[in-house]
Amino acid sequence: MSASRTHRIRCPRCSDEFDVELWDSVNVADRPLARDEVMGNRLNVVQCPTCELSFRVDKPVLYLDPGRGFAVWWAPEGAREPERVHAEFKLLESHIEQHAGGIPLRLLLAFDRREFVERIFVAEAGLDERLVEYVKYMVLSRNPKRLDPARHRLRFAGPPADGSPTDVDFVVEDTTTGRLEGVLRYSRAAFEQVEQLFGRSPSEALAELFPGPRPDAADLFRDGADSVAAPNDDEPP
Ligand SMILES: [Zn+2]
Secondary structure, three states: OOEEEEEEEEOOOOOOEEEEEEEEEEEOOOOOHHHHHHHOOOOOEEEOOOOOOEEEOOOOEEEEEOOOOEEEEEOHHHHOOHHHHHHHHHHHHHOHHHHHOOOOOEEEEEOOHHHHHHHHHHHHOOOOHHHHHHHHHHHHHHOOOOOOOOOEEEEEEEOOOOOOOOEEEEEEEEOOOOOEEEEEEEEHHHHHHHHHOOOOOHHHHHHHHOOOOOOOHHHHHHHOHHHHOOOOOOOOO
16 A cells, blocks of 8 residues: 655745645556656655755655565665664564555665666566676676776666566766766676676675665675676677
């Protein structure tokens, strides 16, 4: 079930305080419009009654898609307080079916809005978010002339609107400006090839590489590249 509550908020321009109804959780089964609202950056967008400024209120939102068997929890305070958010995630994960009428769902975690959208695309594509992060790591580490892991981030964008459904796009984001700079296209077969590098139990190997609830390719660069290569890691994706 989708759920909203009244919140008291302050306008970032005129500082006036007012009450608004904001979504705490959206379920596309009872509110199909919610997906477009998230994708179009319209979810929890409010207008100040005093100065008429429209702005998005970033607060935790649980996105549920029981038909596809997944949920994404967007916790905007995660970058500042990862430990608290990880603990809350574990708790939410342990009773996620209560939010979806008894249906068990795979729960994913996002810290910012782009990541929230990205996790929805990954789950809709039926891919493992840890595998997607590992593919990003490989792409970033093998294109040092075009991509700098310290400055670039790849955002999974799902199948291209104008291309083959067996392809998927990554959008290149410049993290210093927030600008989206271009698109890299990969076939889904490339993901399967990368998965095969991990041998018989890719999900276990990926869980070792990304032990937390929010896998992020950037963590592998921080930890040092030598320790994270897959055993037969010699074919580019
Ligand atoms: Zn205002």
